[in-house]
Amino acid sequence: MRISELSRRSGVPNATIKYYLREGLLPPGRATAATQAEYDETHLRRLRLIRALTGVRGLSVASAKQVLDAMTEHRGDTHELLGIAFGIRPPDGGTPAGDEGEGEGEALAEANPEAAALVDAMGWSVSARNPARQVIDETLRTLRSLDVEYGWEALLPYAELAERTARHDLDNLETVTDPLEKAERAVLLTFLLEPALMALRRLAQENESTARHGGDGHTPARP
Amino acid sequence: MRISELSRRSGVPNATIKYYLREGLLPPGRATAATQAEYDETHLRRLRLIRALTGVRGLSVASAKQVLDAMTEHRGDTHELLGIAFGIRPPDGGTPAGDEGEGEGEALAEANPEAAALVDAMGWSVSARNPARQVIDETLRTLRSLDVEYGWEALLPYAELAERTARHDLDNLETVTDPLEKAERAVLLTFLLEPALMALRRLAQENESTARHGGDGHTPARP
Numbered sequence: 001m002r003i004s005e006l007s008r009r010s011g012v013p014n015a016t017i018k019y020y021l022r023e024g025l026l027p028p029g030r031a032t033a034a035t036q037a038e039y040d041e042t043h044l045r046r047l048r049l050i051r052a053l054t055g056v057r058g059l060s061v062a063s064a065k066q067v068l069d070a071m072t073e074h075r076g077d078t079h080e081l082l083g084i085a086f087g088i089r090p091p092d093g094g095t096p097a098g099d100e101g102e103g104e105g106e107a108l109a110e111a112n113p114e115a116a117a118l119v120d121a122m123g124w125s126v127s128a129r130n131p132a133r134q135v136i137d138e139t140l141r142t143l144r145s146l147d148v149e150y151g152w153e154a155l156l157p158y159a160e161l162a163e164r165t166a167r168h169d170l171d172n173l174e175t176v177t178d179p180l181e182k183a184e185r186a187v188l189l190t191f192l193l194e195p196a197l198m199a200l201r202r203l204a205q206e207n208e209s210t211a212r213h214g215g216d217g218h219t220p221a222r223p
Numbered sequence: 224m225r226i227s228e229l230s231r232r233s234g235v236p237n238a239t240i241k242y243y244l245r246e247g248l249l250p251p252g253r254a255t256a257a258t259q260a261e262y263d264e265t266h267l268r269r270l271r272l273i274r275a276l277t278g279v280r281g282l283s284v285a286s287a288k289q290v291l292d293a294m295t296e297h298r299g300d301t302h303e304l305l306g307i308a309f310g311i312r313p314p315d316g317g318t319p320a321g322d323e324g325e326g327e328g329e330a331l332a333e334a335n336p337e338a339a340a341l342v343d344a345m346g347w348s349v350s351a352r353n354p355a356r357q358v359i360d361e362t363l364r365t366l367r368s369l370d371v372e373y374g375w376e377a378l379l380p381y382a383e384l385a386e387r388t389a390r391h392d393l394d395n396l397e398t399v400t401d402p403l404e405k406a407e408r409a410v411l412l413t414f415l416l417e418p419a420l421m422a423l424r425r426l427a428q429e430n431e432s433t434a435r436h437g438g439d440g441h442t443p444a445r446p
Contacts, residue, residue: 133422162424166431192362
């Protein structure tokens, strides 16, 4: 297809596609004339992935390029690919999600003792560089600053539910065999599902609150 | 305490506290002289709640005032209070989270058929106005636009986990007896825990990915 059709089908403006081509995020099409090229389904898919990385995940175009390059390079290694897709491992020497360098990253485990204790208690095998560690310690610090005494032990029931959630996440990826497509889907499901998972929690909270405290004409959830 | 100590203990600048006093978000202190007033622990707690609402949840000062006023007004009704705290019910006639008016809000259930089907399948009792409904349908639409065929049925396992999460959330509130404090804690735990819950999912994803795909020197999670 021509660039105009690629634009129409992806919803990405012509000028933006040309920018991605110049920056090397999108591989060049097959030249059909001096100023014309043909694009195919792989370009369309790549374009959607770029939009998911830059839009939903909020990566810069340069960081998105690093992730995409790394994904192409580690084609055969599912574990490595998923690490990159989940934002755990920095694409070769680049900055990982959270902008920590390799050395700094290693310190994440030490700098966040509550996350470390939680990971340990769960028996999880998690890289010292995983930036999610920091979120755990920061959240607990914030809660304590608001007089809510909440230690990592209080997160254990949530961690067990997160373990089951992650199992569903990985199950969702098992059906995909092509490693690159698998990594692509991991990015999509990890980042795009986040708001929906939090929305499910809100819906379930309302239901549970109604069931426990009832009142004002609502029917309790469990009759 | 004087306003300067209130500022020091809360970390909120003097000028900001005076602004909250002028806008009526913070009740006035006990006047001790023409230009001096005494503040107490209730002011400190209220100040922290204002910061949680405007900071973490991103409400405008006017919206935060509506929520706080409604919380004071519905003191006795835990169900109503939690509804306001969870952002489900608009504080009397005001705009609910998501800025839908009453009429528009009722249409949320109809406008989001996939959320409605999910709520129905789960047997949940959820208001037609709950703004989380929209997030569900939007997410599924986005995934489909990226060729990920994902219907509301695929969310069912996540909904079951959300149900258990909500049960832990409400359990966390049972220990608090004062209704206003309960609503305050609901706001804090709902909004402040969100990033931590998503961080737990990322940590668990890495662990699960390592367990399934192993490789590069990592020890599998389950030996």
